[in-house]
Amino acid sequence: MGRQGQIHSRNIASMDRAELVCVSDVNPKAKSLPAVEGVKFYLNHSEVIQRNDVDAVVIASSTDTHEEIILEACSAGKHIFCEKPIASQLEAIDRSLLAVKKAGIKFMTAFNRRFDPSFRKVRALVEEGKVGKPHIINITSRDPAPPHMEYLKVSGGIFFDCTIHDFDMARYLSGDEIVEVYATGSVLVDPEIGKLGDLDTTMILLKFQGGALGSINNSRQAVYGYDQRVEVFGPGGCAVAYNETPTRVAFFDAEGTHTDKPLYFNTERYPESFFGEMEAFVDCIIHDKEPLVTGRDGRLAVVIAMAAKQSFEENKPVQIDL
Amino acid sequence: MGRQGQIHSRNIASMDRAELVCVSDVNPKAKSLPAVEGVKFYLNHSEVIQRNDVDAVVIASSTDTHEEIILEACSAGKHIFCEKPIASQLEAIDRSLLAVKKAGIKFMTAFNRRFDPSFRKVRALVEEGKVGKPHIINITSRDPAPPHMEYLKVSGGIFFDCTIHDFDMARYLSGDEIVEVYATGSVLVDPEIGKLGDLDTTMILLKFQGGALGSINNSRQAVYGYDQRVEVFGPGGCAVAYNETPTRVAFFDAEGTHTDKPLYFNTERYPESFFGEMEAFVDCIIHDKEPLVTGRDGRLAVVIAMAAKQSFEENKPVQIDL
Amino acid sequence: MGRQGQIHSRNIASMDRAELVCVSDVNPKAKSLPAVEGVKFYLNHSEVIQRNDVDAVVIASSTDTHEEIILEACSAGKHIFCEKPIASQLEAIDRSLLAVKKAGIKFMTAFNRRFDPSFRKVRALVEEGKVGKPHIINITSRDPAPPHMEYLKVSGGIFFDCTIHDFDMARYLSGDEIVEVYATGSVLVDPEIGKLGDLDTTMILLKFQGGALGSINNSRQAVYGYDQRVEVFGPGGCAVAYNETPTRVAFFDAEGTHTDKPLYFNTERYPESFFGEMEAFVDCIIHDKEPLVTGRDGRLAVVIAMAAKQSFEENKPVQIDL
Amino acid sequence: MGRQGQIHSRNIASMDRAELVCVSDVNPKAKSLPAVEGVKFYLNHSEVIQRNDVDAVVIASSTDTHEEIILEACSAGKHIFCEKPIASQLEAIDRSLLAVKKAGIKFMTAFNRRFDPSFRKVRALVEEGKVGKPHIINITSRDPAPPHMEYLKVSGGIFFDCTIHDFDMARYLSGDEIVEVYATGSVLVDPEIGKLGDLDTTMILLKFQGGALGSINNSRQAVYGYDQRVEVFGPGGCAVAYNETPTRVAFFDAEGTHTDKPLYFNTERYPESFFGEMEAFVDCIIHDKEPLVTGRDGRLAVVIAMAAKQSFEENKPVQIDL
DSSP states (O other), rough: HHHHHHHHHOOOOOOOSOOOOOOOOOGGGGOOGGTTTTTESSHHHHHHHTTTOOEEEEEEOOOGHHHHHHHHHHHHHOOEEEESSSOSHHHHHHHHHHHHHHOOOOOOEEGGGGHHHHHHHHHEEEEEEEEHHHHHEEEEEEESSSSOHHHHHHHHOOOIIIIIHHHHHHHHHSSSOEEEEEEEOOOOOOOOHHHTOOOEEEEEEETTTTTTTTEEESSSSTTTSSSEEEEEEEEEEEEEEEOOOOOOEEETTTTTEEEEOOSHHHHHHHHHHHHHHHHHHHHHHTTTTTOOOOOHHHHHHHHHHHHHHHHHHHOOOOOOOO | OOHHHHHHHHHHHHHHOOOOOEEEOGGGGGGGGGGGGTTESSSSSSHHHOOOOOEEEEEOOOOGGGHHHHHHHHHOOEEEEOOOOOOSSSSHHHHHHHHHHHHHHEEOOOOGGGGGGHHHHHHHHHHTTOOOOOOOEEEEEESSOOHHHHHHHSSSOOOIIHHHHHHHHHHHHTTEEEEEEEEEEEEEEHHHHHHHOOOOOEEEEEEEETSSSSEEEEEOOOTSSSEOOOOOOOETEEEEEEOOOOOOOEEEEEEEEEEEOOOOOOOHOOHHHHHHOOOOOHHHHHHTTOSSHHHHHHHHHHHHHHHHHHHHTSOOOOEEOO | OOOOHHHHHHHTTTSSSOOOOOEEESGGGGGGGGGTTEEEEEESHHHHHOTTTEEOOOOOGGGHHHHHHHHHHHHHHHHHHHHHHOOOOOHHHHHHHHHHHHHTTOOOOGGGGGGGGHHHHHHHHTTTTTTSOOOOEEEEEEEOOOOOEEEHHHOOIIIIIIIHHHHHHHHHHHTTEEEEEEEEEESSOHHHHHHTOSSSSSEEEETTTSEEEEEEEESSTTSSSOOOEEEEEEETTTEEEOOOOOOEEEEEEETEEEEOOOOSSSSOOOOOHHHHHHHHHHHHHHHTTTOOSOOHHHHHHHHHHHHHHHHHHHHHOOOOOO | OOOHHHHHHHOOOTTTSSOOOOOOSGGGGGGGGGGTTEEESSSSSSHHOOOOTEEEEEEOOOOOGHHHHHHHHHTOOOEEEEOSSSSSSSSHHHHHHHHHHTTTOOEEEEEGGGHHHHHHHHHHHHHSSSOOOOSSSEEEEEEESSHHHHHHHOOHHHHIIHHHHHHHHHHHHHHSOOOEEEEEEEEOHHHHHHHTTOHHHHHHHEETTSEEEEEEEEEEEEESOOEEEEEHHHHHHHHEOOOOOOOEEEEETTEEEEEEEOOSSHHHHHHHHHHHHHHHHHHHHTTTTOOSSSSHHHHHHHHHHHHHHHHHHHHHHHEEOO
């Protein structure tokens, strides 16, 4: 029942086609969070999974607990919506996805940005053939401020914590597979981040199976807010998603023209996408469809992040094993 | 429990500081509307008003029933949130507001647009002194499509049905009083509207107490969606609110650069403002404050609409009796 | 050889299809202006008109001298490009245009804004039928700063000095005739302007023959620069021209997003239109075509400005005698 | 007297502080080009250089002739404005710059984009400290259409023909040195380009001395016109230059909102920068200042382009020898 757990709980509770049956957290204090007020609460996730009236589970616990919960849910035949990354070790992901396959349940990875209205529209312009076969994909993804040092220590590093979303976005927008990655990074925002062996600024170059080329740039600190822009260029044109802002007001004065900063962060920028991914999960269960973000999608983002880390460490391009 | 009643019901139900106790509609079918599922339902509004556990009532019935319900709620000492216009006759408004005064209850008029984030920001730029004392106020307010003829017949005419919002907006943005109005209009969208004695296109010129000048233009049909823009110009600069769009995507192709149409209509464009006005109502009750939109505001918008109608009919400017 | 005379001289000198033969000014100092360095100079305009190698004359002297020069040029059979207004008295304009007609020469009025690329595009969208028959025309026309008091004293008042351009723009954009005008105005920028019996802020409402409605707003002082925007709305859509800026740079910082102010004034904003009108004049002579801005256009703008002045003084709408 | 020679001739001829004395071209037909009508013409460039009344020469001939002309101009003590690249071989550049040094003349390399108003403003935001020390630089540089095959054969390849401008832009905007480059490329626009051993789509990753990271992407064909955007991100914010368009008109219709395509190509997009670089050259001579683009700048862009080519061929990052 961390930040994501609360978001998912509220979204499920507000749906007509789904019901929030119960929630679980190892911390008893979570019981009294406003998001789950009046909802049946367990300290042990197993009690959720074992209930007969539960059809599907949402896993938003810490990454190191995912595999255990996935395996347990598979045994119980419950559909699974799992936060990213599925696991930090490829073996754990593979064991999890094998269990999913055997259980025949739906498994969806939580790459919420695929459900953002702007990015969906860019993807639609590609899918409808208006952009044409992509030639260039550029992704800018900058946080407004670094997370706490405590979080950074266990985050897995910027490629796993931040760029992983962008690797998935690059695959989503292009409809193509990344076959090679070259990653660079610097410590320019805060030397404390460097002391952790992490980076706060990155630039990654991608090659796609179809010949397209891509770039991703990340920063842990954009003073103007959450900078989330994408661009797909092809023979038919170029689709660009600019940042969202709180209002559409412009103020003209003696200094210039002034408009809003981008929306501050996840909670402000992506509410539609958090709702949309959960709706898509409910939908794939009700209509027995392939989830819009698969376990393979979740696995590949981790594979690419691993390759990026290796590329940075060895300062050379690294092939992706698809 | 028409469109507005449903919107208000959902918004109240989702609030932490307010509770949706019960609803009422003369039509028994309203009982099974999704917006009020599981909520106590009455066919007679008096049963709502008489409940001891009801502190405040929201009046979203047809305009001709407002006075009766207001008087009844005043007698019962319930706070009132009332849809605009309060009544179509000035006498009825005056009787209603007198009863409100005597009862000592809170009364708020539903000019939701005052709670739109963009318009609030324009107002804030004026209030903070950045624009300076307003010189010019321009309001564009165009619907995507005319309502049904049946609705138009009882709408009271375009000045009362559409422009009334803009008269209030002009007062809100300027923080000033309109002292004179000159109104023109044409039938350019649909001759059927003209046959009803109504207009579908208007241009109104306003003079304010402080010397500012204003314009309002309305159309019943903007093929590109709901066109809701405002502008306040003063010695410090000019604050402009542009239209909201579903996404921030631009597509560059061989024909040009293409972005979204504005959001389609009320429901798409103004959800924050509908929620915001209800929050403000709850707030003024809980903290015993003056409502942000008063009965006088509701009355004046009607007075100005009446003057606009007279101005159009006589083709001359008409003074406002403040 | 005032500001406009110099602009026209430079533009003619740079054309392949025209030659700057000679110039004239009552002030001998004008001879050494950079714009006309090395060009034959006369103190008396008659010497220009009488030269055999002169085919056409550009009149950019003070308004009260226009009629005399026009009549003289007509007698000599020279084509005429004349700055606006043709004259301040209708009788003088009528005498001038009658002489033009009898002489069979080309006469073009200098409404340069018709040749601005943005306004031409708005007009093209109307002409091509994309906007459809206009319903609403809005024109914003605000100067960056008031002219000197000495100039204001002889300017003829804001309707003749500023709004005259907008009256012509309204006719140009709509392709329709203005049949009624209602004008209001305030002194909000500088009380000294009021002491001259002039206004510094105006709002004018227009009715067109085809039923369209229009508004014009003027201010003598927009602290953010020259605010020159137009909008034509019709059944097919809405064409809007925003302000031009020196660059397309946006700067995102902790306060917001900042872009340029509009270009400062005439010289910065309208160079293409000054060149374009002169090219059009040369073109109509070479190809024996009707000038794109006629003497009638020049006359009507004055007629409408007179009606606006009367409307303001009497506070009632005034019909235009077409 | 090719395209650039004509542009420079016109610009010099229109300046107050410089005079176009004579021009030269191996092709006698160049004599009758409109740009140099009436200007003294030579078939041999030496005759230009040897004239006593010539203070400075502009070299806009084919790259392989640059060295010879530079050495000759140095011997004659004439200042030099030289089109990019100075030469295709580093040795030739070094010989040229050594001669320049010995002669004590001014030498300016023609990186015109440094004089574009938008890019200058981005640079100013960096120089003034508003962006802060750059963290990320992104450059998009796409041509509207590939040049003729004949040109492509002698162009030196995309890194030398296109990206060279962007390498210089990256150095200019950042005020920092590029120390490493990793370059990728594809043939996605036209297989004929691939047959020449060239690329039509590139993505290059840059590392700067100060730790900043950069990307450049190029395409030989953007169907929407000349796509020339830059972005510098730092701790203070992000400065972005968007594309210039012919007008500022937006058209709202039932399909969406439509604005102009970017300006088509060099001639449309960069006239101010061509004029500005020549003004800067004249200025550095008159005021005996360091040219704003030096021979070292011209040399380094070639060094980086060579490194990019090597990086692409070996698929690994390449260090720059500063």
